[in-house]
Amino acid sequence: MNTDNTLAQMKKGVLEMCILSIIREKDVYASDILAELKRSELIVVEGTLYPLLTRIKNSGFIEYYWEESKAGPPRKYFRITPAGTTTLQNQRESWEILVASVSNIINKQ
Amino acid sequence: MKKNFTVNISGLLFHIDEDAFEALNHYLNRLRTHFAGNPGRDEIIADIEGRLAEMFQERSAGNGGIISYDIVKEVTSLMGDPTEFVDEGSETDSSGSNQPKRIFRDAEEKYLGGVCGGLGAYFNIDPLWFRIGFVILTLVGGSGILIYAVLWIAVPTARTTSDRLRMRGEKVNISNIERSLKEEFNGIRDSFRDMNYPGKKKSGSDNAWNEILQNLSNGLGQILRFLGAVFGAVLLVFGMLTGIALILLTQVSDGQMFGGFVPSSDLRSFMDWIALSGHDAGLLAVATILLVFTPIVILIYSGLRLLFGKQVRIPSAYSVLFSILIISSIVMAFLAIRITSDLREDHAETSVEEAIVTGPDRKVTLMLRDDDTTLMRDDDTYSYFLFDEEARLPIVRDGSSYTGMAELEIHPTRDSAATIQVVREALGASRKNATQNTLQIPYHVQCDSGKCVIAGTFTFNSPEGWRNQRLRYVVRLPESYILEINKNSKQILTVPEEFKPSSPLLLINSNGRIRSMRTDNPKAASEPHGGHTLEMM
Numbered sequence: 001m002n003t004d005n006t007l008a009q010m011k012k013g014v015l016e017m018c019i020l021s022i023i024r025e026k027d028v029y030a031s032d033i034l035a036e037l038k039r040s041e042l043i044v045v046e047g048t049l050y051p052l053l054t055r056i057k058n059s060g061f062i063e064y065y066w067e068e069s070k071a072g073p074p075r076k077y078f079r080i081t082p083a084g085t086t087t088l089q090n091q092r093e094s095w096e097i098l099v100a101s102v103s104n105i106i107n108k109q
Numbered sequence: 110m111k112k113n114f115t116v117n118i119s120g121l122l123f124h125i126d127e128d129a130f131e132a133l134n135h136y137l138n139r140l141r142t143h144f145a146g147n148p149g150r151d152e153i154i155a156d157i158e159g160r161l162a163e164m165f166q167e168r169s170a171g172n173g174g175i176i177s178y179d180i181v182k183e184v185t186s187l188m189g190d191p192t193e194f195v196d197e198g199s200e201t202d203s204s205g206s207n208q209p210k211r212i213f214r215d216a217e218e219k220y221l222g223g224v225c226g227g228l229g230a231y232f233n234i235d236p237l238w239f240r241i242g243f244v245i246l247t248l249v250g251g252s253g254i255l256i257y258a259v260l261w262i263a264v265p266t267a268r269t270t271s272d273r274l275r276m277r278g279e280k281v282n283i284s285n286i287e288r289s290l291k292e293e294f295n296g297i298r299d300s301f302r303d304m305n306y307p308g309k310k311k312s313g314s315d316n317a318w319n320e321i322l323q324n325l326s327n328g329l330g331q332i333l334r335f336l337g338a339v340f341g342a343v344l345l346v347f348g349m350l351t352g353i354a355l356i357l358l359t360q361v362s363d364g365q366m367f368g369g370f371v372p373s374s375d376l377r378s379f380m381d382w383i384a385l386s387g388h389d390a391g392l393l394a395v396a397t398i399l400l401v402f403t404p405i406v407i408l409i410y411s412g413l414r415l416l417f418g419k420q421v422r423i424p425s426a427y428s429v430l431f432s433i434l435i436i437s438s439i440v441m442a443f444l445a446i447r448i449t450s451d452l453r454e455d456h457a458e459t460s461v462e463e464a465i466v467t468g469p470d471r472k473v474t475l476m477l478r479d480d481d482t483t484l485m486r487d488d489d490t491y492s493y494f495l496f497d498e499e500a501r502l503p504i505v506r507d508g509s510s511y512t513g514m515a516e517l518e519i520h521p522t523r524d525s526a527a528t529i530q531v532v533r534e535a536l537g538a539s540r541k542n543a544t545q546n547t548l549q550i551p552y553h554v555q556c557d558s559g560k561c562v563i564a565g566t567f568t569f570n571s572p573e574g575w576r577n578q579r580l581r582y583v584v585r586l587p588e589s590y591i592l593e594i595n596k597n598s599k600q601i602l603t604v605p606e607e608f609k610p611s612s613p614l615l616l617i618n619s620n621g622r623i624r625s626m627r628t629d630n631p632k633a634a635s636e637p638h639g640g641h642t643l644e645m646m
Contacts, residue, residue, distance in 0.1 A: 050153045051194065071166070073166075
């Protein structure tokens with residue numbers, strides 16, 4: 001397994017949690033999420049986001065509403081659902097435990 | 110100058126260059142292919158189109174409101190190639206796998222419309238067989254063209270990667286699609302050809318049309334299976350009939366029954382030739398039988414397969430059958446070459462000559478031994494009765510014992526004395542061997558005051574087999590000698606039947622010709638009668 005692939009797999013694991021976090025801050029549309037994720041270098045190509053958003057939405061963690069835009073096409077704004085909030089909470093706890101465990105191991109050496 | 114289209118992307122109108130349009134359309138098709146198994150496909154594509162529209166709007170503003178090829182390239186590379194998307198994992202895998210196999214036309218494996226290529230992919234058989242089938246159906250009654258035309262019209266082309274995978278019955282999952290996409294990318298640059306052009310209505314009616322086509326091709330699949338079963342039944346019956354016919358024909362001992370020129374006589378004389386050669390005869394016979402019957406077994410098996418499908422599948426039956434076919438061909442060719450080379454090799458002849466002392470009447474009488482006459486009339490006691498390669502003389506085989514017929518030649522000579530020469534000929538692997546083979550041939554000449562008794566046949570034992578042994582009696586008579594041949598010795602005289610003298614008495618003329626004489630009037634010897642003139646040398 002090469003490093004690129006390892007990194008991709010790690011990012012893939014946390015993407016959902018990151019997207020949920022961004023949406024929980026405030027209602028956003030895809031481009032806002034993209035900007036945030038790209039700044040953090042979590043995704044390389046934008047196309048990655050859309051199937052993820054659709055899947056998270058279909059899981060019932062987020063929902064969307066349309067908003068007219070003066071500049072372009074109508075925008076799909078996402079907001080988090082109560083189920084999404086719970087899931088995010090669980091994921092953050094798991095993540096913190098994971099980070100603690102991993103740090104514990106890799107810092108020993 | 111560039112041709113320009115107007116497109117509606119996510120509710121926004123854009124002007125787009127033709128090349129840019131093609132690139133964009135190709136990209137969207139690839140996205141559709143990529144998300145083929147994803148239940149949220151349409152939504153994802155719509156979202157992506159929305160984002161694309163947004164980016165186009167930003168970028169086309171500085172380009173006179175026109176989307177150029179460069180803009181499309183920039184935007185699509187930002188969005189990323191489907192293969193670069195982070196894998197959605199098991200979710201798409203499982204949802205993509207349960208699509209049924211479907212018939213498509215294979216545009217990459219085509220001579221005409223790709224129908225045979227698609228059928229080949231669907232049934233996982235070399236398309237060549239379907240091509241042969243269509244050609245045969247066309248030649249026999251012409252239905253091939255009709256069926257082909259119907260399939261060409263009704264079966265859709267495999268346009269997308271997922272189509273191609275479904276055509277082959279492979280799972281439509283991300284890894285398979287990616288693999289195919291990479292193959293496609295490396296080899297195929299003409300994907301633009303299969304584009305939807307602007308003005309054509311979008312997904313709604315397109316889907317309906319696709320659905321109709323899909324139902325049609327599913328129905329056609331069943332029709333094809335039915336036709337396959339019918340074809341299978343035909344193969345089965347044909348194979349069985351051929352097999353039975355061949356078995357019957359090998360049982361027919363007399364090829365003349367069918368006019369002498371049916372396969373039975375050929376097969377039988379071939380088998381006789383093998384038997385005659387005495388050379389690995391058993392092996393060669395087995396190879397021959399396998400060579401003749403394996404294709405029939407293949408026919409019958411193919412028929413059963415087509416008729417009953419996978420129920421009668423015998424593991425690796427085809428490879429075994431075809432191996433048998435190939436091996437028996439090789440064995441046969443090898444043995445045939447060896448036998449013919451054995452027969453062809455050296456030729457030898459040995460001869461002895463003795464003078465015939467006659468009385469003052471200068472008359473020579475040729476008679477056959479008594480025991481020869483019975484032999485030549487009673488062929489039924491022998492297991493084989495056939496003619497040598499020049500179809501001239503009968504050869505009889507009984508075990509390793511062979512019996513051939515002697516030949517009698519009569520020549521005029523300028524010498525003063527009458528002679529009889531015994532020439533024995535044979536073939537052999539070497540000259541020495543051939544000479545030895547000639548010495549096996551027994552002969553018999555006994556002359557007493559003009560009366561000669563010769564053996565009309567020769568019998569010898571040869572475990573090596575028949576080596577084209579010949580026994581020739583050459584009688585040379587000077588001028589004015591009279592030769593009497595009786596009914597038996599006439600039989601072995603080597604002249605065609607129609608030239609055989611009507612009279613048992615022959616006279617050698619002064620000009621070196623042999624003339625028949627009337628038996629009722631021997632005095633009329635010098636007056637030829639009946640027009641039977643034998644020109645022998």
